[in-house]
Ligand SMILES: Cc1ncc(C[n+]2csc(CCOP(=O)(O)OP(=O)(O)O)c2C)c(N)n1
Ligand SMILES: CC(=O)[C@@H](O)[C@H](O)COP(=O)(O)O
């Protein structure tokens with residue numbers, strides 16, 4: 001096995017072309033086998049095997065900087081940079097990260113997880129290199145999905161203007177997670193499909209070379225001719241006009257061609273964009289045939305291509321998708337907006353049923369948010385379906401374009417709380433803090449699936465500005481979904497279990513954790529009151545005033561950052577209303593980034609468990625006795 005001999009990129013430089021090609025096959029096999037056990041971003045990685053080999057063969061990492069956009073397609077890079085033996089731990093607790101991570105390897109010069117950042121970072125590194133008088137290469141590898149993100153376009157605008165020596169590898173597989181969308185996608189498709197352009201380009205370039213270099217009018221005419229011909233026959237005119245030398249499209253699975261092309265590109269002075277065409281899922285038939293479903297599968301059976309699914313209640317995402325159809329059926333004002341996550345957000349069925357009311361804007365969270373504002377300003381009821389972590393991108397738009405003008409946009413915030421194997425870049429644990437500080441915002445989280453449906457109805461009936469419901473990545477508790485959705489009065493909590501020992505104000509899935517703890521405590525004669533704090537904003541102020549009078553010890557529990565979170569809101573309320581002497585203990589996520597693992601492991605790490613709640617309640621014993 002060649003792969004066994006590869007422990008660092010230098011090892012590649014000794015291999016012949018035939019051996020490099022053999023190695024590509026071995027790496028594919030390795031990925032298919034390892035990911036069948038761990039799960040992970042299979043399709044994207046199968047698509048970049050030759051490309052990554054070519055990059056590491058030609059460049060000198062980490063001296064030369066290879067920046068992988070998003071980083072979900074960097075498994076081959078990890079294999080080639082000494083981490084192949086850790087693949088059994090991929091995306092597992094304390095194991096190999098599913099994205100690039102600076103602390104993991106000196107070859108991971110850039111960190112990501114969110115898309116479209118690599119070009120800005122590459123520009124920063126190139127500027128630093130030039131300021132320091134160094135000569136390393138800076139190479140950003142970005143997909144056709146990620147390049148449509150606003151940040152990437154902003155960076156191209158800057159790079160093309162500054163004419164820095166940066167190489168951009170555009171890995172074009174025609175796919176985002178779902179099929180890619182948008183005008184840039186259409187433009188790339190045109191370049192790809194007009195293969196005859198390639199031939200024409202060669203012929204015209206040959207012809208142009210024959211025009212003698214003479215002065216005067218004829219020379220000017222020849223230059224003009226070159227320019228105008230460019231528009232008709234050259235690929236990538238748009239990139240050229242932005243200041244990049246465009247090379248491509250090249251077959252990203254043909255190693256000799258790839259290496260040749262990269263060598264040419266290396267010689268270009270100024271920014272160069274190499275357009276590489278690849279097949280997502282290359283080499284594994286099920287993934288090639290349906291790279292959307294195979295973007296990030298869980299464990300699977302290699303032979304049958306069957307992804308192993310755990311049985312249990314439906315995911316919150318599915319409940320959301322089905323309920324939205326139910327609501328949209330009755331209310332034609334509802335439109336769904338997704339920034340490139342139609343599948344992940346549970347909107348595929350909705351898209352089929354209401355194609356004209358389903359808007360996929362590509363990776364463009366900021367645009368999506370303001371688009372919703374525009375739709376709402378014209379009386380529609382947009383539902384912005386977005387993962388908590390990606391909503392971070394659109395903060396200014398939420399503040400400036402939605403909250404300030406008080407527009408009726410509903411936010412369906414999926415993946416709220418811990419997300420498991422994607423880890424720290426994807427945890428949905430900041431939205432409580434960054435949304436509850438915004439005037440006009442209403443923020444809810446359901447304790448179970450039926451309550452999610454009720455919150456969706458609440459949002460639909462609400463006409464006083466933005467309203468958000470956040471829900472976890474995984475399944476709910478299996479609540480019955482037979483009831484029609486019904487609105488909940490804004491700012492009201494519900495007491496689920498009476499108790500006079502202490503009260504826990506729990507948010508979302510923490511309600512169930514609190515219930516479990518209460519059941520255990522009851523066996524020891526400790527009566528813990530459990531309150532479903534379903535509105536994070538506005539708080540149930542009347543209930544908090546009553547609590548303050550009762551003077552019970554209070555524990556708040558949320559799967560979100562403690563700083564600025566729900567517990568902080570409760571304490572702010574007591575402080576602002578001069579309720580002093582209360583015992584409030586806040587349970588949430590401390591001030592650090594929680595890494596990948598299972599949600600259970602992540603909760604255990606930060607103490608968001610029934611056991612820990614029981615321990616906290618028991619610590620209250622002396623306090624209670626003191627009061628008595
Ligand atoms: C800001 C942001 N929005 C959405 C995502 C979710 N996401 C991860 S990969 C991906 C598709 C990227 O497509 P592309 O860059 O073409 O890479 P490919 O998977 O095709 O290799 C999306 C939408 C993300 N990581 N970051
Ligand atoms: C890389 C990326 O951002 C997505 O592929 C993400 O991993 C999807 O997460 P879900 O599996 O939760 O949809």
Ligand SMILES: [Mg+2]
Nearest residue numbers: 143144145175
């Ligand atoms: Mg792609």
